[in-house]
Amino acid sequence: MYSLLLAIIYIAFISLGLPDSLVGSAWPVMHTDLQVPVSYAGMITMTIAAGTIVSSIFSDKLTRKLGAGLVTALSVLTTAIALFGFSTSHSFLALIFWAIPYGLGAGAVDAALNNYVALHYASRHMNWLHCFWGVGAALSPYIMSYYLTSGQGWNSGYRTIGILQIILTFVLFISLPLWKQKNLPETQKKVAAKPLSFKEILQLKGIPAILIAFFSYSAIEQTAGLWASSFLVQIKEISPEVAASFGSFFFLGITFGRFICGFIADYLGDKSLIRIGTGIAFVGVLLVAFPTDIRLVALTGLIVIGIGCAPIYPAIIHSTPENFGKEHSQAVIGIQMAFAYVGTTFMPPLFGLIAAKFSIGLYPLFLLVFVIIMFATTEKLNKIVTHKKKASH
Structure with missing residues (x-):
């Protein structure tokens, strides 16, 4: 069953x-x-x-x-x-x-x-x-x-x-x-007495950090995918046909990365997967930004960003019951999703305005800012969760 x-x-x-x-x-x-x-x-x-x-x-x-x-x-x-x-x-x-x-x-x-x-x-x-x-x-x-x-x-x-x-x-x-699984551990059967309000969710320790992290991840994923081809054509002078194919390779990098991560996820754990993924995405952004006439560097960078993004979203979701308690996980995941959709909806158009007013060459810098924010907020959450566990013992 x-x-x-x-x-x-x-x-x-x-x-x-x-x-x-x-x-x-x-x-x-x-x-x-x-x-x-x-x-x-x-x-x-x-x-x-x-x-x-x-x-x-x-x-x-x-x-x-x-x-x-x-x-x-x-x-x-x-x-x-x-x-x-x-x-x-x-x-x-x-x-x-x-x-x-x-x-x-x-x-x-x-x-x-x-x-x-x-x-x-x-x-x-x-x-x-x-x-x-x-x-x-x-x-x-x-x-x-x-x-x-x-x-x-x-x-x-x-x-x-x-x-x-x-x-x-x-x-x-x-x-x-x-x-309706009947053989679950008792800890998984327990739920909060009533649904949490939005205000009560925000009062949970670590919530602001994880919401900003989730928002940042979505900003990276959607902005990277939407504006990749335009950046490659206008800044790296790559043909539209090649740029379009490598723009799609970014999403293939995410899909392939998640397939591979499935084999190592239980061994490494969610926290390590988030750190490794963020580090790989950071390297990918640097490759895209690297000032060289060798076009393959930027093209490779896009795929690397995709592979880096791969484990982050699933790992943040999977770690939610452990970080905030099984009784609160549904409420927290719902709010996380909402913040993710806000990032997905508004950040790519925001970069479009920035590109129109200044330059699409700011594409890697825009991504880099959100990679750094994501790293800082997930690490802050780790410290809060570690402190919470020590206090409970």
């Missing part, structure tokens, strides 16, 4: 990634069909992000009331309905409307699933599960591309992903009895 549920969770993580890259892959055609400017994509992604942030914050209350399994099933169902809504939309306003449940479903399932895995499974599974998320995120553009090139339109692409989500929803509802 343990293995069967784990297999279902792996499939669920692929499903989590499927909708994440759909808007970007389909938008070049969508905005033409809908007769709106290219820039309007930002309104859709911001609406999705807003829904995701809200549902992440309230995930603790939802999960306590309904359970992780039911929250996951209902959230995937909500996302599936939103995808079908996209597939039937023929106006921009309709897309904005359906973007609301799109985001609400994504945030709740992300927080619920990550906390469930952090509580009940080893660190290696957290890395491999997030690797599987990358598989889903990489797969959906190919599905969309098939429908666009075959002349069936972007609506059909959304419909197909929606059908896949409906199938997963059916599997999740059937699997609900598996989520």
Whole structure:
């Protein structure tokens, strides 16, 4: 039963990634069909992000009331309905409307699933599960591309992903009895008497540090991925075709890195994985910034940043029950997710403004600032947790 549920969770993580890259892959055609400017994509992604942030914050209350399994099933169902809504939309306003449940479903399932895995499974599974998320995120553009090139339109692409989500929803509802594990240690059965308020969560020792760290990680990942190609073309004078492929290699570095980390995660531990990942990302940023005409140095640097980013997100999530207590982990993970989405949503556009006003050459410096902040805040958390453990003995 343990293995069967784990297999279902792996499939669920692929499903989590499927909708994440759909808007970007389909938008070049969508905005033409809908007769709106290219820039309007930002309104859709911001609406999705807003829904995701809200549902992440309230995930603790939802999960306590309904359970992780039911929250996951209902959230995937909500996302599936939103995808079908996209597939039937023929106006921009309709897309904005359906973007609301799109985001609400994504945030709740992300927080619920990550906390469930952090509580009940080893660190290696957290890395491999997030690797599987990358598989889903990489797969959906190919599905969309098939429908666009075959002349069936972007609506059909959304419909197909929606059908896949409906199938997963059916599997999740059937699997609900598996989520109620009866043989868990007593320490894992204990939960706080009531859900924590946002103010109460912020009062937990170490919370400001980990929220800033999570925000910084998301700023690094999304800014690095979004602006990589533009930096390579404008500053390193690399052809757009080569730059585009290496921009995607950054995400492949994350996916491959998480696959490898799965084999060593239980041996090294979450704290070491975060430190090693941050160090590798630091080296990658230096390679991107290195003033040389040898273009392979910057291209290699991007892949190295991706490999460095790989273990950080899963390790921070997996260490949450240990750092803040199993009874608080769902609430903390929900807020962590919310801060991650804020970083994802606002930091790449902020760098875009900086690049427009000054120079896109500031790209590695922007990344370096957040790498340093992330290192400082995670180390501060380590000290707080160590002090807390010593005080309890």
